[in-house]
Amino acid sequence: MIPQNFEYATPNSLAEAFKLLGESNAKALAGGMSLIPLMKLRLAAPDKLIDLRNVPGLNSIREEGGMLRIGALVTHYELESSPLVRSRCPLLAEAASQIGDIQVRNMGTIGGSVAHADPAADYPASLHALEAQVKLAKAGGERTLAIGSFLQDTFTTALDAGELVVEISVPVEAAGTGVSYQKCVQPASGFAIVGVAARIRKSGGRIALARVGVTGLSGKPFRAANVERLLEGAAGSAGDISKAAAVVADGVDANNDLHASADYRKHLARVYTARALAAAARKAG
Amino acid sequence: MNITVTINGTRHTHQVEPRLLLIHYLREVLGLTGPHIGCETSLCGACTVAVDGKAVKSCTMFAVQCDGREVLTIEGLASNGNLDPIQLAFWEEHGLQCGFCTPGMIMTTKQLLERNPSPSETEIRHGLDGNLCRCTGYQHIVNAVKAAAAKMGA
Ligand SMILES: Cc1cc2nc3c(=O)[nH]c(=O)nc-3n(C[C@H](O)[C@H](O)[C@H](O)COP(=O)(O)OP(=O)(O)OC[C@H]3O[C@@H](n4cnc5c(N)ncnc54)[C@H](O)[C@@H]3O)c2cc1C
Ligand code: FES
Ligand code: FES
Numbered sequence: 001m002i003p004q005n006f007e008y009a010t011p012n013s014l015a016e017a018f019k020l021l022g023e024s025n026a027k028a029l030a031g032g033m034s035l036i037p038l039m040k041l042r043l044a045a046p047d048k049l050i051d052l053r054n055v056p057g058l059n060s061i062r063e064e065g066g067m068l069r070i071g072a073l074v075t076h077y078e079l080e081s082s083p084l085v086r087s088r089c090p091l092l093a094e095a096a097s098q099i100g101d102i103q104v105r106n107m108g109t110i111g112g113s114v115a116h117a118d119p120a121a122d123y124p125a126s127l128h129a130l131e132a133q134v135k136l137a138k139a140g141g142e143r144t145l146a147i148g149s150f151l152q153d154t155f156t157t158a159l160d161a162g163e164l165v166v167e168i169s170v171p172v173e174a175a176g177t178g179v180s181y182q183k184c185v186q187p188a189s190g191f192a193i194v195g196v197a198a199r200i201r202k203s204g205g206r207i208a209l210a211r212v213g214v215t216g217l218s219g220k221p222f223r224a225a226n227v228e229r230l231l232e233g234a235a236g237s238a239g240d241i242s243k244a245a246a247v248v249a250d251g252v253d254a255n256n257d258l259h260a261s262a263d264y265r266k267h268l269a270r271v272y273t274a275r276a277l278a279a280a281a282r283k284a285g
Numbered sequence: 286m287n288i289t290v291t292i293n294g295t296r297h298t299h300q301v302e303p304r305l306l307l308i309h310y311l312r313e314v315l316g317l318t319g320p321h322i323g324c325e326t327s328l329c330g331a332c333t334v335a336v337d338g339k340a341v342k343s344c345t346m347f348a349v350q351c352d353g354r355e356v357l358t359i360e361g362l363a364s365n366g367n368l369d370p371i372q373l374a375f376w377e378e379h380g381l382q383c384g385f386c387t388p389g390m391i392m393t394t395k396q397l398l399e400r401n402p403s404p405s406e407t408e409i410r411h412g413l414d415g416n417l418c419r420c421t422g423y424q425h426i427v428n429a430v431k432a433a434a435a436k437m438g439a
Contacts, residue, residue, distance in 0.1 A: 008303035101415025106339040
């Protein structure tokens with residue numbers, strides 16, 4: 001369990017980080033909760049590790065223009081415990097609190113999690129339901145992508161070589177929105193066999209907004225627009241919810257592994273979607 | 286690479302390879318064998334120590350990441366020969382059998398109680414999710430955490 005040797009650097013600015021990351025086979029290090037296990041197994045063997053911990057400006061959580069702007073280095077524990085996140089975007093706090101364990105949440109970061117793009121990671125369900133934006137930066141400039149364009153496939157993102165995730169933005173939740181993240185835990189790792197995030201807003205006794213994000217089911221987390229369409233305009237009765245949840249896995253190429261067969265995963269997705277929707281609808285009042 | 290780390294209150298400077306894991310630095314360079322290596326794969330929590338007050342799995346961190354920081358291991362808990370209240374509670378409530386998981390359990394419990402001084406049983410079990418015990422069946426560990434919370438609140 002000894003990784004290949006590497007050079008280690010702690011740049012003090014983004015500009016310096018970009019310069020170091022431009023060198024061949026350099027890799028960014030955030031919390032290390034995905035990268036270090038891979039290095040120990042020698043599945044990753046970077047020549048240079050660029051630890052971002054001293055780069056300023058990447059670890060703040062700000063509310064600005066109706067959005068919460070979350071720095072890439074904000075840890076899972078900070079998201080779970082931040083009064084601002086708990087009141088303005090409770091879905092993300094709820095998802096963060098269910099990741100791994102205390103030790104992992106103390107170190108692991110939201111930027112590292114989305115950059116790693118594990119298909120069973122927890123955040124993507126919520127980030128899809130929130131229609132989150134991911135801000136990327138490299139030496140040449142910045143760009144912002146919707147979460148659905150950023151996460152491309154299993155362990156694959158839109159990041160270019162030398163590019164970093166710098167910020168993730170989610171909308172401040174409007175009053176009267178109910179949210180819930182429901183996860184079927186793979187007990188050995190803590191990851192989601194299936195995880196479903198739901199947001200529901202009601203108006204005049206009808207569902208005005210429904211958003212559903214799913215992780216763990218397939219190679220790529222996704223937003224379940226078909227479920228949302230069945231709910232918007234409906235009263236949100238138990239019948240409406242089970243009818244909508246029933247279609248969540250339609251047409252999805254489900255993962256199949258020793259923890260859950262494809263059929264069982266699809267079943268879990270329907271059950272956890274119904275649970276997340278019911279809990280969100282209850283909180284929406 | 287040269288690193289300076291404050292460990293259990295004492296500053297140490299060493300020349301280390303960047304790939305040296307914190308657990309190996311503590312055990313092999315400093316002779317602090319309290320933090321244990323259980324799984325070496327980030328799952329068991331036996332290697333848990335606090336870095337700048339945050340519980341971490343020291344098998345999943347490089348020693349160089351601790352440059353300029355403070356590390357607290359199980360060896361740093363007792364003061365003047367008096368056990369810390371959490372250590373005492375594990376002893377009194379039989380929160381251990383073989384003791385292999387205990388240093389990690391205690392370091393994680395310390396973090397849990399700092400953040401939530403009177404946790405419910407569910408919160409204790411959720412809080413110790415990252416620490417495995419092969420002996421006790423956990424019930425006495427949960428009792429020990431409750432007893433520690435009571436001692437510290439008193
Ligand atoms: C025991 C254990 C249990 C876990 N359980 C769960 C779980 O239940 N749910 C879950 O979702 N996750 C879980 N994880 C993974 C955890 O959430 C990781 O923290 C996360 O996936 C990676 O974040 P990090 O900050 O540790 O990134 P690192 O490990 O430092 O980096 C991961 C990858 O992202 C790159 N990277 C890091 N930061 C950036 C950036 N800002 N811009 C561009 N690239 C970057 C790195 O180069 C590397 O390739 C678990 C991990 C462990 C060890
Ligand atoms: S030895 Fe570190 S978690 Fe098991
Ligand atoms: S007491 Fe033996 S592993 Fe916990």
